[in-house]
Amino acid sequence: MKTMETVLLAEEQAVTLLSGxxxxxxxxxSPDELAKALGIKVEYVALPSDESGKITMADEQSPVITINRNDTKNRQRFTCAHEIGHYIRNRELERSENSVDYRSTLAGIGIDSDEIFANQFAAALLMPAIEVKRVYDAGWDVDRLARHFVTSTLAMELRLKNLRLVR
Ligand SMILES: [Zn+2]
Known part of the structure; x- marks a missing residue:
């Protein structure tokens, strides 16, 4: 699947989940509450510092998202949303896989389509396009937007670029 299709699909799937x-x-x-609504258990444990989180779907009756409890709140929220993205994609493709995410995969520099999907899904889930456009049009700056959506300013800047609100 081409990158642009993957990105559009992720955006669409996040909107579908939010509307449901x-x-x-x-x-x-709250990605935690959304995970729970999907029947996914969310746990916070101390993971190695380069590990952000993981999703276990293959060996458990019910899926589990594990998040590094030593990470910042913003990062934990993004990790959780990213893992939900893996869950949605795996479910759609009828796969049952475990995956571990390191800081590097969550930084969005990868070319793996599952990671592109999960990153785009996480951004679209935490920063819903319709709400971003509304408050951006009201003149909010990046810092205020980041506080509102509880994301890093870097993630917020990237989202504004992806939505073509800024260059
Ligand atoms: Zn991932």
Whole structure:
């Protein structure tokens, strides 16, 4: 699948999940609550410092997302949303896989289509396009947007670029 198709699909799937389980679009979106709504257990444990999180789907009755409890809150939220992205994609493709995510894969520099999907999904889930456009049009700057959506300013900047609101 081409990168652009993957990105569009991820955006679409995030919107679908939000409309099903987060219909009033309360900001900030809680990836933990969305995971639980999908029947995924979320646990916070101390992982090696280069490891952000993982999803275990293959060996458990119910899937588990594990998040590095030593990471910052912003990072943990992104990791959780990213792992939900893997879950959605695997479910769609009828796969049952475990995956471990390192800081490098979450940095968005990879070319693996599952990682591109999960990163785009996470951004679209935590920073829903419709809400980003609304407050951006109201004149909010990046720092205020990042606080509103509870993301890093870097993730916020990237989202604004992807939505073509800034260059
Ligand atoms: Zn991943």
């Amino acid at each position: 389980y987060w219909a009033d679009l309360t900001i900030p979106v």
